Amino acid sequence: MDLRHNKNFKAGAVITAIMVTIILVGMVxxxxxxxxxxxxxxxxxxxxxHLLGTDNFGRDIFSRVVEGAGATAVIAAATVAIxxxxxxxxxxxxxxxxxxxxxxxxxxxxxxxxxxxxxxxLVLVALFGSGKYHIILALGLLFIPSxxxxxxxxxxxxxxxxxxxxxxxxxxxxxxxxxxHILPNIVPVLLPNVAIGFNNxxxxxxxxxxxxxxxxxxxxxxxxxxxEAQGYLLxxxxxxxxxxxxxxxxxxxxxxxxxxxxxxxxxx
Numbered sequence: 001m002d003l004r005h006n007k008n009f010k011a012g013a014v015i016t017a018i019m020v021t022i023i024l025v026g027m028v029x030x031x032x033x034x035x036x037x038x039x040x041x042x043x044x045x046x047x048x049x050h051l052l053g054t055d056n057f058g059r060d061i062f063s064r065v066v067e068g069a070g071a072t073a074v075i076a077a078a079t080v081a082i083x084x085x086x087x088x089x090x091x092x093x094x095x096x097x098x099x100x101x102x103x104x105x106x107x108x109x110x111x112x113x114x115x116x117x118x119x120x121x122l123v124l125v126a127l128f129g130s131g132k133y134h135i136i137l138a139l140g141l142l143f144i145p146s147x148x149x150x151x152x153x154x155x156x157x158x159x160x161x162x163x164x165x166x167x168x169x170x171x172x173x174x175x176x177x178x179x180x181h182i183l184p185n186i187v188p189v190l191l192p193n194v195a196i197g198f199n200n201x202x203x204x205x206x207x208x209x210x211x212x213x214x215x216x217x218x219x220x221x222x223x224x225x226x227x228e229a230q231g232y233l234l235x236x237x238x239x240x241x242x243x244x245x246x247x248x249x250x251x252x253x254x255x256x257x258x259x260x261x262x263x264x265x266x267x268x
């Protein structure tokens with residue numbers, strides 16, 4: 001299936017492009033300082049002056065949503081980068097060589113996968129401390145097993161193909177075959193998993209910030225904004241809806257991208 005004719009992929013690409021554009025613009029400009037408080041402008045409803053209204057401290061919600069979405073996206077991307085990089089190395093080596101190394105690493109993977117990821121993340125944050133960088137480290141470590149498992153399975157399949165045997169006959173060493181021949185060929189299989197991993201990281205970061213162990217104030221965080229907004233659901237519903245919509249759009253965009261790429265015949 002051609003991605004250009006895949007409706008899920010196109011819809012996901014449009015949503016993701018819009019969100020990425022808003023986040024990138026928000027890194028250099030927002031209508032208001034996201035952390036600026038105004039005691040005279042508390043809980044204002046959406047208007048031309050404040051597109052998404054203001055919060056209980058008089059801060060512009062649109063500016064905070066943009067900053068919070070950027071923080072969530074950066075944390076999610078860094079989390080996936082750590083998990084994917086380590087997963088490529090671990091999964092590549094275990095899938096290529098097999099044997100006792102494969103057994104030991106995969107049993108460790110299975111043990112980690114048996115525990116709820118959020119619970120493990122909370123334990124790691126309790127050890128490392130809260131904050132943006134500690135969240136990235138904790139979630140990044142937890143994402144390694146899932147990527148390693150996918151890479152291992154695909155490398156084990158690829159190493160039995162003819163092109164690997166041909167490279168070996170031409171004198172290529174194991175590391176050259178693995179990193180220059182096999183791993184580039186599994187990229188199409190990894191892309192949907194990267195998109196899914198990004199979605200899971202967004203939800204994990206939002207959940208942990210909601211529990212007040214993620215991004216720390218005064219920096220904006222979508223999860224923390226949901227926590228703060230729950231006391232105003234009846235009087236100021238736009239507060240929670242704004243942060244919730246940002247999370248949904250981030251997840252929806254990459255979810256549709258993953259769905260679209262998953263429906264492509266990679267063998268074609």
